[in-house]
Amino acid sequence: MAPYAKELRVASLAVQRATLLTQRVFHEKVKGTELKSDKSPVTIGDYGAQALIIAAIRHNFPDDAIVGEEDSSSLQDNTDIRSQVWNAIKSTRLSSESAEKELGGSIKNEQAMLAAISAGSSTGGSKGRFWALDPIDGTKGFLRGGQYAVCLALIVDGEIEVGVLGCPNLPVDDQASFSADISDAEGHQRGVLFAAVRGHGATSQALSDDDLKQPKAIQMKSPPSLADATFCESVEADHSSHGDQAAIANKLGITKPSVRMDSQSKYGSIARGAGDIYLRLPVSQSYEEKIWDHAAGVLIVAEAGGIITDIKGKKHDFTQGRTLKKNKGVVAAAKNLHADVLKAVQEVLDAKQ
Numbered sequence: 643m644a645p646y647a648k649e650l651r652v653a654s655l656a657v658q659r660a661t662l663l664t665q666r667v668f669h670e671k672v673k674g675t676e677l678k679s680d681k682s683p684v685t686i687g688d689y690g691a692q693a694l695i696i697a698a699i700r701h702n703f704p705d706d707a708i709v710g711e712e713d714s715s716s717l718q719d720n721t722d723i724r725s726q727v728w729n730a731i732k733s734t735r736l737s738s739e740s741a742e743k744e745l746g747g748s749i750k751n752e753q754a755m756l757a758a759i760s761a762g763s764s765t766g767g768s769k770g771r772f773w774a775l776d777p778i779d780g781t782k783g784f785l786r787g788g789q790y791a792v793c794l795a796l797i798v799d800g801e802i803e804v805g806v807l808g809c810p811n812l813p814v815d816d817q818a819s820f821s822a823d824i825s826d827a828e829g830h831q832r833g834v835l836f837a838a839v840r841g842h843g844a845t846s847q848a849l850s851d852d853d854l855k856q857p858k859a860i861q862m863k864s865p866p867s868l869a870d871a872t873f874c875e876s877v878e879a880d881h882s883s884h885g886d887q888a889a890i891a892n893k894l895g896i897t898k899p900s901v902r903m904d905s906q907s908k909y910g911s912i913a914r915g916a917g918d919i920y921l922r923l924p925v926s927q928s929y930e931e932k933i934w935d936h937a938a939g940v941l942i943v944a945e946a947g948g949i950i951t952d953i954k955g956k957k958h959d960f961t962q963g964r965t966l967k968k969n970k971g972v973v974a975a976a977k978n979l980h981a982d983v984l985k986a987v988q989e990v991l992d993a994k995q
C-alpha cells in the first residue's frame with residue numbers, strides 16, 4: 643500500500659464534505675459573518691467546515707493532534723450562530739453512503755460539534771503527527787463569491803506528508819485559462835480537489851466525483867523564458883505587497899498582468915501549470931504567516947515539480963508552532979525560473995533598505 647494512503651483518502655473525503663458545506667452556506671445566504679480579534683471575518687462556513695473535518699480526523703486517527711484556525715469560544719454564548727452552524731452540519735452529507743461511513747458519519751449533537759471545533763487548538767511543533775487545517779482559506783474571497791479553499795495537511799516530525807486543497811470555484815479542467823474570475827464566460831465545470839503525498843506527486847480531480855477515485859497527475863509548466871511567465875498574488879494588498887511584486891515582475895521582464903486570486907487556490911493553480919510564479923512579499927515585518935495558510939499548498943507545488951522558498955531562499959519551517967516564525971513570505975516558481983525570481987526578489991527588497 644502506498645504511504646499515507648488512508649490519510650490521503652480520509653483527508654480528501656473530509657475536504658470534499660466540508661467544501662460541500664461551505665457551498666451550501668454560501669448559496670443559502672446564511673454566512674453569519676463575525677469579526678475576530680484581528681478583524682478578519684469568520685463565518686458559519688468556517689465553523690462548520692472545521693467541525694466536520696476534525697470529526698473525521700478524530701474518528702480515523704484518534705491519537706493525532708490538530709492545528710485548526712478557528713476556536714469555538716464565540717459560539718459558546720452566541721446561540722443564533724451556533725444553531726446555524728449546527729443546521730449546516732446536519733444538512734451536509736456526501737452522496738456516497740460508504741464514503742460517509744469511512745468518515746465516521748455525522749456529528750451527533752451541538753456539544754459534540756463544539757468539542758470538535760475546540761479540538762483544533764494544538765500548538766504543533768517538531769515532533770509527532772499533527773494536522774494543519776484552514777476550514778476556509780480566503781474567507782474574504784468566499785464572502786465575495788470568489789476563490790477560496792478548504793485546506794488540510796498532515797505534518798509528521800516537521801515534514802508535510804499529505805496535502806489536500808478543495809477549491810470549489812476553480813475550473814475542473816487543468817488546461818483552462820488562468821483567472822480568478824468565476825463568471826463562466828468559458829462555461830467551465832467548477833470545483834477541483836488538489837492532493838499530494840510527499841515523494842508521490844500531485845494530482846487534481848473533480849470535487850463532484852462521488853467517490854474521489856479518479857485523480858490525474860499534475861505538473862508545473864516551465865515557460866521558455868521569464869518574459870512568457872504569468873505570476874499570481876493575493877487580492878488583499880495588506881496580505882502581500884502588490885508594489886514590491888510589481889517591481890519584481892518588471893525587473894524580470896514579465897509583461898503579462900498579474901492574476902490576483904484569494905487563498906491557496908494560487909498554489910493549486912501554479913501546480914497544475916495554469917500560472918508559473920506565486921509571490922507573497924511581506925507588508926509588515928511583524929506578521930507571522932500561519933501554518934494552515936501554506937502547508938497543503940507548499941507540498942502540492944513541490945510535488946508538482948515546483949520550487950518553493952521564503953524570500954531569503956529558505957525552506958518553510960513547519961516545526962515552529964502555529965506560525966512560520968522563521969520565514970517571511972513565499973517565492974514559488976517553476977524549476978527553471980526560481981533562481982532568477984529569487985534574485986530579483988532580493989534585489990528589490992535590498993534596494994528598499
Ligand SMILES: Nc1ncnc2c1ncn2[C@@H]1O[C@H](COP(=O)(O)OS(=O)(=O)O)[C@@H](OP(=O)(O)O)[C@H]1O
Nearest residue numbers: 778779780781783876877878880881903904905929
Ligand atoms: N497581514 C497579513 N499578511 C499576510 N497574510 C495575512 C495577513 N492577515 C491575514 N492573512 C492571511 O491571509 C489569508 C488569506 O490568504 P491570501 O492573502 O492568499 O488571500 S486573500 O487575497 O487575502 O484573500 C487569510 O486566511 P483566512 O483567514 O483563512 O481567510 C489570513 O490567514
Ligand SMILES: [Mg+2]
Nearest residue numbers: 711776778779
Ligand atoms: Mg480560514
